[in-house]
Amino acid sequence: MAAIDEVFREVAAGAVNYGVVPVENSTEGVINHTLDNFMDSSVHICGEVELRIHHHLLVSDITKTENITRIYSHAQSLAQCRKWLDSHFPKAERVAVSSNAEAAKRIQSEWNSAAIAGDMAAELYGLTKRSEKIEDMPDNSTRFLIIGTQPVSASGDDKTSIIVAVSNKPGALYNLLAPFHSNGIDLTRVETRPSRNGAWSYVFFIDFVGHADEQKVSSVLSEIADQAADVRVLGSYPRAVM
Amino acid sequence: MAAIDEVFREVAAGAVNYGVVPVENSTEGVINHTLDNFMDSSVHICGEVELRIHHHLLVSDITKTENITRIYSHAQSLAQCRKWLDSHFPKAERVAVSSNAEAAKRIQSEWNSAAIAGDMAAELYGLTKRSEKIEDMPDNSTRFLIIGTQPVSASGDDKTSIIVAVSNKPGALYNLLAPFHSNGIDLTRVETRPSRNGAWSYVFFIDFVGHADEQKVSSVLSEIADQAADVRVLGSYPRAVM
Structure with a gap:
């Protein structure tokens, strides 16, 4: 869903x-x-x-890290990675979408975007994990x-x-x-x-x-x-x- | 700030x-x-x-309503207008930014975006109120x-x-x-x-x-x-x- x-x-x-x-x-x-x-x-x-919830920064194969200007995820996941985003992508836009799956689906064909989502979304939509376990708290659980x-x-x-x-x-x-x-x-x-x-x-x-x-x-x-x-x-x- | x-x-x-x-x-x-x-x-x-908090849909003069594909605001304001957005702009992207003022500032020169913010932001950044009082609850207060x-x-x-x-x-x-x-x-x-x-x-x-x-x-x-x-x-x- x-x-x-x-x-x-x-x-x-x-x-x-x-x-x-x-x-x-x-x-x-x-x-x-x-x-x-x-x-x-x-x-x-x-x-x-x-x-235990691990978040990854997912991109399509064509995406170069320096080109990332927008990052999609659910508002909760963006918040769980807030400090990591502040230090690694301070200027990228954070776009809150309805779910992490939706975020992953959306960036499949984008060259300047990334999504924050988990392993299953990476597999399902054929995305690359550019950075792994980017959640701010090491024991992040839901x-x-x-x-x-x-x-x-x-x-x-x-x-x-x-x-x-x-x-x-x-x-x-x-x-x-x-x-x-x-x-x-x-x-x-x-x-x-x-x-x-x-x-x-x-x-x-x-x-x-x-x-x-x-x-x-x-x-x-x-x-x-x-x-x-x-x-x-x-x-x-x-x-x-x- | x-x-x-x-x-x-x-x-x-x-x-x-x-x-x-x-x-x-x-x-x-x-x-x-x-x-x-x-x-x-x-x-x-x-x-x-x-x-009492009233939210408006703000746009720059060059923006046509049918061209709006992205709506910027603070996550709280997006949530306070969720039902209105679901019925009026179901397909527009909702982009959560750090404040409503930031949202208003950002759309000044955009032709396909809108911001949700209040009267003061509209005045300060010379924006037009395309729709007024779009908060879901009539007694919305902060x-x-x-x-x-x-x-x-x-x-x-x-x-x-x-x-x-x-x-x-x-x-x-x-x-x-x-x-x-x-x-x-x-x-x-x-x-x-x-x-x-x-x-x-x-x-x-x-x-x-x-x-x-x-x-x-x-x-x-x-x-x-x-x-x-x-x-x-x-x-x-x-x-x-x-």
């Missing part, structure tokens, strides 16, 4: 059984566009996986979510992701976290995003350890539902080893 | 007394690059201001911070911003928020960013009501300092009316 939105659309439409979307990078943080897609979609999260339409049953070591909309009043976040704490449930991630209901209102994306089928988890969820304007379980899924 | 980094640099170097940097947009959320700059800089936050080198004394209605690094263990965020709650201090924003110390470790950016000189606030801060790996007060400043 050319973009994250399309992965959500294809899964929701039933054209494919599963999709894989990036959700968080260790250097650049959360991928907002993926979180925002969950607000508008009814897909379930079925799993997660973490991968967490991906596997999305589908069916819930997944408990594996014994699971995580659950929820979206919660709370009214914008003092103590809202603290009160939201309290039931998790009192029930001994570990939060692994709390992320805030603007809601679609007017300026300066927010929704929280919360990941925690446990499966929605567990007694303890379902009682916390109903406790939260009592105080929140809206709660939606995005899915419970086997925890990735990180 | 051409980019956020430069504003931080000029203020820290004493070349200017104050700088203004965007920190959060009501449509697109937090401006990560600004938060990350605070991690590496010793500047103080001296104030905040919220502004909160800016005023940064300087001197702390600001209490005004009676203040906010304080801090950065806290905690060790990555269960309950870390909850335990961090507890002292605020028990002292009746309202949090206005909690943001998580990757720390620079290895993959999957985080720092929290916390905004709350009160001035660091207040007894109640300073006791909360010392309580937090006991449990956190690192706490830094970015500044206390008069609260903006929002």
Whole structure:
């Protein structure tokens, strides 16, 4: 797929059984566009996986390094290689496109452009790696979510992701976290995003350890539902080893 | 200045007394690059201001709408106008540059490009507004911070911003928020960013009501300092009316 939105659309439409979307990078943080897609979609999260991400500077065979004036990639990858680009190509234009695959595809026949993408894109589009492993942080990793339409049953070591909309009043976040704490449930991630209901209102994306089928988890969820304007379980899924 | 980094640099170097940097947009959320700059800089936050943001599609006089194949702007502005661009210029390339001013400057002599920027850039660079108010959300607003080198004394209605690094263990965020709650201090924003110390470790950016000189606030801060790996007060400043 050319973009994250399309992965959500294809899964929701039933054209494919599963999709894989990036959700968080260790250097650049959360991928907002993926979180925002969950607000508008009814897909379930079925799993997660973490991968080390290496970025390469890809060019077509005809491209001389000194001629590179434009570099294409997804905005996230451009950000993950920002320092490398600042020092090696300070004057080249950075063009944010919808995916790294799209960037690689686009430069196939260009003589003055490069793309930042991974090994698979280099192979798929017959490009040369002009510079390898150009990511700024040596342990650059991305967490991906596997999305589908069916819930997944408990594996014994699971995580659950929820979206919660709370009214914008003092103590809202603290009160939201309290039931998790009192029930001994570990939060692994709390992320805030603007809601679609007017300026300066927010929704929280919360990941925690446990499966929605567990007694303890379902009682916390109903406790939260009592105080929140809206709660939606995005899915419970086997925890990735990180 | 051409980019956020430069504003931080000029203020820290004493070349200017104050700088203004965007920190959060009501449509697109937090401006990560600004938060990350605070991690590496010793500047103080001296104030905040919220502004309604209108984006326009700017072109030079020689540009015909049907010839526009590239649109320049800051990545944030491109994101704030994403739906408009998808419907009006689905095929045009979106080029993320360091600022909207830079985008406007760049298209002055181009016949096939447009920039997304505001009124001031249009005036400054003599550009024509081909389409006005193209932001996706009608109440699109941005909160800016005023940064300087001197702390600001209490005004009676203040906010304080801090950065806290905690060790990555269960309950870390909850335990961090507890002292605020028990002292009746309202949090206005909690943001998580990757720390620079290895993959999957985080720092929290916390905004709350009160001035660091207040007894109640300073006791909360010392309580937090006991449990956190690192706490830094970015500044206390008069609260903006929002």
